[in-house]
Amino acid sequence: DGGITQSPKYLFRKEGQNVTLSCEQNLNHDAMYWYRQDPGQGLRLIYYSQIVNDFQKGDIAEGYSVSREKKESFPLTVTSAQKNPTAFYLCASRPGDYGYTFGSGTRLTVV
Amino acid sequence: AQTVTQSQPEMSVQEAETVTLSCTYDTSENNYYLFWYKQPPSRQMILVIRQEAYKQQNATENRFSVNFQKAAKSFSLKISDSQLGDTAMYFCAFINLAGYALNFGKGTSLLVTP
Numbered sequence: 001d002g003g004i005t006q007s008p009k010y011l012f013r014k015e016g017q018n019v020t021l022s023c024e025q026n027l028n029h030d031a032m033y034w035y036r037q038d039p040g041q042g043l044r045l046i047y048y049s050q051i052v053n054d055f056q057k058g059d060i061a062e063g064y065s066v067s068r069e070k071k072e073s074f075p076l077t078v079t080s081a082q083k084n085p086t087a088f089y090l091c092a093s094r095p096g097d098y099g100y101t102f103g104s105g106t107r108l109t110v111v
Numbered sequence: 112a113q114t115v116t117q118s119q120p121e122m123s124v125q126e127a128e129t130v131t132l133s134c135t136y137d138t139s140e141n142n143y144y145l146f147w148y149k150q151p152p153s154r155q156m157i158l159v160i161r162q163e164a165y166k167q168q169n170a171t172e173n174r175f176s177v178n179f180q181k182a183a184k185s186f187s188l189k190i191s192d193s194q195l196g197d198t199a200m201y202f203c204a205f206i207n208l209a210g211y212a213l214n215f216g217k218g219t220s221l222l223v224t225p
Contacts, residue, residue: 033212035215040120040218041217042202042215042216042217043202043215045212048211048212050211056211088154090156092156099158099161100156100213102155102156104154104155105154105155
């Protein structure tokens with residue numbers, strides 16, 4: 001079945017560590033997105049990529065980095081510069097018709 | 112910048128009743144898309160309904176329908192015959208035709224009670 005796979009489902013990070021969240025899609029979608037979800041804040045855009053080897057900062061990119069070396073993959077790295085990384089992270093992809101397909105999310109907790 | 116406002120942080124409705132969730136948005140564009148997404152306790156985001164701004168007819172998907180008022184920039188979601196499985200967070204979202212990403216509201220938490 002086609003879809004988006006995010007892993008891991010739960011991730012724990014120690015202070016000062018970088019961690020990478022995986023996002024893989026087999027939908028052949030060009031555009032991919034990372035959103036952060038906090039209680040009462042809705043979904044805020046971190047990074048997006050409309051094509052391989054190209055990506056753009058969203059509204060809250062500070063402390064995060066991404067790569068897009070393959071169409072299927074759009075990993076997100078949460079760096080030590082992100083001071084408040086505890087949140088739920090959602091990856092999404094989009095064909096051309098403006099509707100998103102979402103992954104099941106990764107819950108990141110700082111310990 | 113476009114903004115999406117959901118003015119009801121929490122709502123509740125009894126099973127089999129009808130409930131309406133509000134959403135307003137701000138844009139200077141004429142052509143755009145609007146969406147309602149559902150996020151149940153599993154946290155999986157599910158597309159409920161979609162509306163193209165150029166269509167005057169309100170979108171309907173089974174028990175879910177919208178009231179799209181373009182001039183007022185309003186896009187409310189009506190859930191008829193509410194079911195316990197409708198308990199979830201509901202997010203309104205917006206994108207211009209030339210836009211690069213969806214803008215989401217902060218969500219409305221809907222609780223359906225027996």
